[in-house]
Amino acid sequence: MARGPFPLGAAATAAGLALLTLGTLAVVAVRAGGFTPAAADWSAVRFTVLQAAVSAGLSVGLAIPVARALARRRFAGRGALIVLMGAPFLLPVVVAIIGLLAIFGRAGLVNQALTAAGLPPVSIFGFHGVILAHLFLNLPLAVRMLLQGWAAIPAERFRLAASLDFDPAATFRHLERPMLRAVAPGAAVVIFLVCLTSFAVVLTLGGGPAATNVELAIYQALRFEFDLGRAAGLAAVQFMLCAAAVALAGRLAIPTGFGAGLERVARVPAPGGWRRTGDAGAIGLAAAFLFAPLLAVLWRGAPGLLALPASVWSALARSLVVAVGATALSVTAALVLALAVAREAPGRRLFEVAAMLPMAASGLVLGTGLFLMVHPFARVEDLALSVTLVVNAVMSLPFVYRLLLPQARALQADYGQLAAALDLTGTARLRWLVLPRLAAPLGFGAGLAAAMSMGDLGVVALFAGESGATLPLVVSRLAAAYRTEAAAGAALVLTLAGFALFALCDRGGRWLAGT
Amino acid sequence: MSAMRTILAAALTTTATMAAAETPVLTVYTYDSFVSEWGPGPAIEKAFEAECGCDLRFVGAEDGAALLARVRLEGARSEADVVLGLDTNLTAAAAATGLFAQHGQTFAGDLPVAWADPLFLPFDWGWFAFVYDRTKLSTPPKSFVELGASDLKIVIQDPRSSTPGLGLLMWVKDAYGDKAPEVWTALADNIVTVTPGWSEAYGLFLSGEADMALSYTTSPAYHLIAEKDDTKAAAPFDEGHYLQVEVAGKLAATDQPELADRFLAFMETEGFQAAIPETNWMYPAKTPAAGLPAGFGTLIKPVKTLLLGSAEAEALRGPALDEWRAALSR
Numbered sequence: 001m002a003r004g005p006f007p008l009g010a011a012a013t014a015a016g017l018a019l020l021t022l023g024t025l026a027v028v029a030v031r032a033g034g035f036t037p038a039a040a041d042w043s044a045v046r047f048t049v050l051q052a053a054v055s056a057g058l059s060v061g062l063a064i065p066v067a068r069a070l071a072r073r074r075f076a077g078r079g080a081l082i083v084l085m086g087a088p089f090l091l092p093v094v095v096a097i098i099g100l101l102a103i104f105g106r107a108g109l110v111n112q113a114l115t116a117a118g119l120p121p122v123s124i125f126g127f128h129g130v131i132l133a134h135l136f137l138n139l140p141l142a143v144r145m146l147l148q149g150w151a152a153i154p155a156e157r158f159r160l161a162a163s164l165d166f167d168p169a170a171t172f173r174h175l176e177r178p179m180l181r182a183v184a185p186g187a188a189v190v191i192f193l194v195c196l197t198s199f200a201v202v203l204t205l206g207g208g209p210a211a212t213n214v215e216l217a218i219y220q221a222l223r224f225e226f227d228l229g230r231a232a233g234l235a236a237v238q239f240m241l242c243a244a245a246v247a248l249a250g251r252l253a254i255p256t257g258f259g260a261g262l263e264r265v266a267r268v269p270a271p272g273g274w275r276r277t278g279d280a281g282a283i284g285l286a287a288a289f290l291f292a293p294l295l296a297v298l299w300r301g302a303p304g305l306l307a308l309p310a311s312v313w314s315a316l317a318r319s320l321v322v323a324v325g326a327t328a329l330s331v332t333a334a335l336v337l338a339l340a341v342a343r344e345a346p347g348r349r350l351f352e353v354a355a356m357l358p359m360a361a362s363g364l365v366l367g368t369g370l371f372l373m374v375h376p377f378a379r380v381e382d383l384a385l386s387v388t389l390v391v392n393a394v395m396s397l398p399f400v401y402r403l404l405l406p407q408a409r410a411l412q413a414d415y416g417q418l419a420a421a422l423d424l425t426g427t428a429r430l431r432w433l434v435l436p437r438l439a440a441p442l443g444f445g446a447g448l449a450a451a452m453s454m455g456d457l458g459v460v461a462l463f464a465g466e467s468g469a470t471l472p473l474v475v476s477r478l479a480a481a482y483r484t485e486a487a488a489g490a491a492l493v494l495t496l497a498g499f500a501l502f503a504l505c506d507r508g509g510r511w512l513a514g515t
Numbered sequence: 516m517s518a519m520r521t522i523l524a525a526a527l528t529t530t531a532t533m534a535a536a537e538t539p540v541l542t543v544y545t546y547d548s549f550v551s552e553w554g555p556g557p558a559i560e561k562a563f564e565a566e567c568g569c570d571l572r573f574v575g576a577e578d579g580a581a582l583l584a585r586v587r588l589e590g591a592r593s594e595a596d597v598v599l600g601l602d603t604n605l606t607a608a609a610a611a612t613g614l615f616a617q618h619g620q621t622f623a624g625d626l627p628v629a630w631a632d633p634l635f636l637p638f639d640w641g642w643f644a645f646v647y648d649r650t651k652l653s654t655p656p657k658s659f660v661e662l663g664a665s666d667l668k669i670v671i672q673d674p675r676s677s678t679p680g681l682g683l684l685m686w687v688k689d690a691y692g693d694k695a696p697e698v699w700t701a702l703a704d705n706i707v708t709v710t711p712g713w714s715e716a717y718g719l720f721l722s723g724e725a726d727m728a729l730s731y732t733t734s735p736a737y738h739l740i741a742e743k744d745d746t747k748a749a750a751p752f753d754e755g756h757y758l759q760v761e762v763a764g765k766l767a768a769t770d771q772p773e774l775a776d777r778f779l780a781f782m783e784t785e786g787f788q789a790a791i792p793e794t795n796w797m798y799p800a801k802t803p804a805a806g807l808p809a810g811f812g813t814l815i816k817p818v819k820t821l822l823l824g825s826a827e828a829e830a831l832r833g834p835a836l837d838e839w840r841a842a843l844s845r
Contacts, residue, residue, distance in 0.1 A: 098718075105723070106725075123707070125707050203673060204711065206708065206709070207708045209673075223584055368588070372588060376592070477552075481548060482717070483553065484718055487718075
């Protein structure tokens with residue numbers, strides 16, 4: 001394998017990531033004494049791991065039939081459905097909770113139906129509520145990641161399978177199962193890590209202190225106890241959990257080795273009979289589960305659109321600028337890392353870990369560490385937006401990286417030698433080989449990064465002054481000022497803007513890739 | 516071109532420095548909802564700047580606890596001259612940092628309790644209470660015991676992440692002492708969920724997820740005055756209601772000590788206090804000459820006020836939190 005020169009860009013990116021995650025942690029730890037975990041901390045760790053593992057397992061498990069159905073069926077509105085299915089993951093968490101409660105809450109549709117049928121109501125609050133919300137937020141991500149796996153099986157393999165008269169079971173055994181072995185562990189680890197640091201969902205829907213996770217313990221340590229050592233210690237525990245999960249996924253994932261195809265659009269065989277009904281059911285159920293809360297968000301937010309204060313629009317503009325900047329930074333950095341890892345450059349193990357670090361970072365520790373780094377040199381309010389931009393880029397980088405990596409690897413395996421033989425390097429290689437081949441995951445990744453940046457309150461709340469509020473901050477200010485209806489309206493604006501950015505990038509990428 | 520730019524930059528810097536030398540800047544750290552355009556910040560800034568010949572600069576942190584954490588992180592290097600928005604559950608910890616200076620003023624406002632803290636001056640206050648919808652609940656519970664025995668659903672805030680949540684913890688502890696764990700055990704099946712902050716809990720209540728939410732006796736005034744909606748009410752409890760007193764203090768390391776003193780004195784006057792009722796939806800520390808807004812007359816007035824001393828509140832927080840966690844984790 002051609003290893004090429006030492007990847008300077010990737011090394012610099014990885015160093016930057018380490019500085020922002022481990023570095024901020026170290027800055028917090030240096031200010032503190034020791035840390036001895038209490039019994040309550042261990043129960044928080046147990047709860048955190050359990051809910052994250054169940055959420056990840058269920059999300060990926062349920063995503064398999066949905067993704068397979070979407071991969072092998074063609075119907076009107078399929079493209080729009082796939083784009084729309086990305087929406088829940090992009091929702092600001094507070095908005096997602098509002099939507100879920102409108103369906104599954106005490107006064108929600110499900111309970112209204114149960115009451116009408118003379119059945120006892122169900123409560124969304126508790127362990128199952130946390131899982132339900134994590135499923136709602138992450139199932140779409142899992143579906144999309146698996147769908148890319150299906151798309152990456154070369155069309156020639158399916159044609160070979162057809163000429164060998166494979167039945168659906170054999171197709172699954174020889175083509176789909178190996179693909180899942182390669183893709184599913186990565187998807188699961190991403191979702192596990194998302195749920196590991198989940199804060200508002202766990203706290204709001206958890207139902208009480210039995211549902212206490214590590215992130216809340218960090219919050220308590222930093223805010224009420226001002227015990228920096230405890231906060232840093234707990235954040236370190238989160239990093240260790242992250243490292244363990246990444247290592248485990250690395251062991252479970254086995255590359256497919258399908259080899260290169262001729263770039264024909266893959267047509268996954270679509271068996272008829274009961275399988276057809278089953279696929280329709282999988283798509284229908286997933287769509288109902290994902291879209292009902294989204295419609296509720298629209299429904300609840302629409303009246304508030306009339307009550308929006310003017311400051312929403314300037315905040316929206318500010319959020320858009322931050323999102324576009326964060327996206328450019330995140331996508332560039334992720335591409336640099338993914339390409340270096342794919343061509344097995346020296347230091348690739350470290351790059352891989354660096355790319356996943358932000359997922360385990362506690363937002364609060366990262367913010368506090370950055371604060372301690374910035375404060376001696378500049379007024380933090382003046383840097384609020386730039387800091388938010390960088391942090392948002394860092395936080396979305398692992399997702400973009402994960403999306404790019406499988407196809408960057410395939411690119412290297414299939415075309416690496418050809419490109420080397422043709423002496424295709426630098427910008428030319430990027431323009432003629434990398435960008436066209438990676439257009440789809442780049443578009444999806446950029447969309448994800450943009451929408452995540454739009455929706456994330458992030459560190460701006462720690463840094464913002466009188467002006468310079470982003471849209472998520474305005475939403476939380478409205479809610480804190482009793483203006484629930486206007487807050488719902490502003491949240492709707494936020495959601496629509498985030499989704500529009502996402503759809504633009506995602507469709508653009510897929511259009512360029514011709515799929 | 517580049518020389519031109521240098522001259523221009525130098526000129527600009529000089530003008531800026533001169534301007535800065537003319538108008539001193541008073542930096543006040545406060546919580547985010549205070550500075551927001553719906554909070555009291557903008558009106559107060561205008562009123563104070565009109566008389567101080569200074570530039571009043573508000574810097575927001577998420578909430579009272581975040582505010583104190585920020586001051587502690589910055590230590591003596593902090594740019595802040597005044598910190599505004601701590602409550603009595605936080606003042607002991609704030610005093611222990613040694614970062615605050617004595618205000619040297621005598622408080623002559625209208626608090627339901629006597630006030631003699633040498634470091635902190637109140638700017639507003641409110642009683643914690645459970646708020647409900649009168650059209651949906653005709654006979655609200657009259658005590659924690661009645662609430663615990665009922666099958667009403669309530670939402671509360673987490674005392675580990677929210678100041679109202681911490682206030683409720685102290686309320687139960689102050690009212691019931693050693694019996695507090697029993698009260699929490701009885702309440703466990705009433706608590707739908709525990710939210711990270713006030714707005715989530717209040718939002719859940721408004722959208723019908725719970726019959727009552729922990730808020731303030733003044734919350735119904737918002738609905739009455741701003742929305743012309745008289746369906747919300749606070750339930751009076753026989754045990755008495757725990758008080759939240761929001762205070763401000765001067766930092767010892769301030770470079771504007773006189774201006775800071777002036778601001779603290781201004782805080783107890785009309786220009787500041789008149790903005791409080793209809794932006795912060797709390798009682799002003801000193802009732803304005805014109806009285807409170809009309810809607811405030813309809814609010815419940817608790818007969819008994821509960822408030823732990825700040826040192827006592829600090830000492831009880833850990834044990835009370837353990838009791839709370841043990842009773843609700845089952």
